[in-house]
Amino acid sequence: MSKSLSRRQEFIAPARGRRIAITLFVALLLNWLPWNGIGLALRPDFVALVLLYWCMREPARVGIGIAWLVGIFADVGDASLFGQHALAYSVMAFGAYVLHRRVQMLSLRQQTLQVFPVLLLAYLIYAAVHWQVRGYLDWTYFLGCVVSAALWAPASLLLRAFCRPRSDPNTL
Amino acid sequence: MENTQPPRFFRRRSNPAARLIFFMALSFALLFVDARYQSLESLRSALSMLTYPVQRLASLPMEAWHAADDFFTSHEDLIRENAELRRQRTLGMQALQQSQPLKAENEHLRELLGMQQRVGYPTLLAEIAYVERDIFRRKLYLDKGAQAQVQAGEVVMDDTGVVGQITRVYPQMSEVTLITDKDHAVPVQVLRSGLRTVVFGSGDTTRLSLRYVPNEADIQEGDLLVTSGIDGTYPPGLPVATVEQVEHDPAYPFARIQCSSVAGVNRHRQLLILTGLPPRVADRPAPEPEAGDEQKSRRRRP
Numbered sequence: 001m002s003k004s005l006s007r008r009q010e011f012i013a014p015a016r017g018r019r020i021a022i023t024l025f026v027a028l029l030l031n032w033l034p035w036n037g038i039g040l041a042l043r044p045d046f047v048a049l050v051l052l053y054w055c056m057r058e059p060a061r062v063g064i065g066i067a068w069l070v071g072i073f074a075d076v077g078d079a080s081l082f083g084q085h086a087l088a089y090s091v092m093a094f095g096a097y098v099l100h101r102r103v104q105m106l107s108l109r110q111q112t113l114q115v116f117p118v119l120l121l122a123y124l125i126y127a128a129v130h131w132q133v134r135g136y137l138d139w140t141y142f143l144g145c146v147v148s149a150a151l152w153a154p155a156s157l158l159l160r161a162f163c164r165p166r167s168d169p170n171t172l
Numbered sequence: 173m174e175n176t177q178p179p180r181f182f183r184r185r186s187n188p189a190a191r192l193i194f195f196m197a198l199s200f201a202l203l204f205v206d207a208r209y210q211s212l213e214s215l216r217s218a219l220s221m222l223t224y225p226v227q228r229l230a231s232l233p234m235e236a237w238h239a240a241d242d243f244f245t246s247h248e249d250l251i252r253e254n255a256e257l258r259r260q261r262t263l264g265m266q267a268l269q270q271s272q273p274l275k276a277e278n279e280h281l282r283e284l285l286g287m288q289q290r291v292g293y294p295t296l297l298a299e300i301a302y303v304e305r306d307i308f309r310r311k312l313y314l315d316k317g318a319q320a321q322v323q324a325g326e327v328v329m330d331d332t333g334v335v336g337q338i339t340r341v342y343p344q345m346s347e348v349t350l351i352t353d354k355d356h357a358v359p360v361q362v363l364r365s366g367l368r369t370v371v372f373g374s375g376d377t378t379r380l381s382l383r384y385v386p387n388e389a390d391i392q393e394g395d396l397l398v399t400s401g402i403d404g405t406y407p408p409g410l411p412v413a414t415v416e417q418v419e420h421d422p423a424y425p426f427a428r429i430q431c432s433s434v435a436g437v438n439r440h441r442q443l444l445i446l447t448g449l450p451p452r453v454a455d456r457p458a459p460e461p462e463a464g465d466e467q468k469s470r471r472r473r474p
Binding site: 025028029030032033034063064065068071072073076077079081082083084086087090091093094097129133134135136138 | 188189191192195196198199200201202203205206207212215216219220222223226227229230231233234302303311340347354355375
């Protein structure tokens, strides 16, 4: 019941570009908070989560190109190699594109299971580039991937709530 | 169910697989150029002008927390800290006075020997803007950049020892690679015995290790390692690390030596940048024949 309602709302008010931009901005801000120590190891990749959400919900607006561009900004902010985040995010966006029709049919728990491999792929690409260039790996890095996947359900609920139209025509 | 899907799916511009291949190729090209040639620094610093405000915004909550913490410091704490600082100042002044004649004597001896005089380096105080959020690397960002005449390659210290080296300069901030960064090499000298070697970072925030030190080398637990200055990047005589553990394994030709850094990277918010690079190795009167060490230290130089 609630699922069909949310889908109808989605149809009524597709998320506008401004909201997408705001959520991506907030995600970058969250990623750039001064994390360190164990918090850094457990830090989920908020940008990846938000991108994944939009790639699945608005595949016509947010696709591989936007993911790549956001990845470039993430690279500048993190001082990683140019293209490292961009590569991971564009592959992730493609994965999201492949899955987006399936995921809309599933419950949040089932969605998490679908999303996890896509996130893991992005993390693996990032780590593989790092390993290729610098020659070592830190396995605790992949903890962040698990945390990100675990945050998929709350994040998508939040984003859905954020993009709900303010004046719902059904209530009045 | 299917007909609730918006029909815009059918109005897609191009094949996603083709776009994926295009953007992957673009990423690989950027990665290759950035990793091999470092020629994208101007693009990076231009984009950093866009990301800098966001990054500052992200570090605001922590700064506000520190400010609140400072504000609510109790009276007793301040008095205690003040007394401690006075004591340290007195001790420092004493040490400084004792070192004055030594300095004069050293200058005189160097003059007699015809050696180049050691110069003091002017310093610039900078605050840590934020700490690297990449789990793979240990980096800091300072709030002084090209606009304050910071140059890549300058050495960063705290009040006790070497913290790292500036590896990238943006208009308003600069990136510091810590000496504890994985595989970062600093040429050092054991203060007690004069043994020259190279200390490597381990990727942990405080641990360093000495590699390729023979088992019979004169090195003990508690030895202080200072920069030897022969790489032309780090000025000589700055404290770097203390030896914590020396392990001799007969099956292995080299001793396993663990060190801990002297400078507390996690403790401070202000650091000193030694401005003015030391003269290049080639400019020195007689380059020391430490070919092995030189090569190792040069590997990580920006």
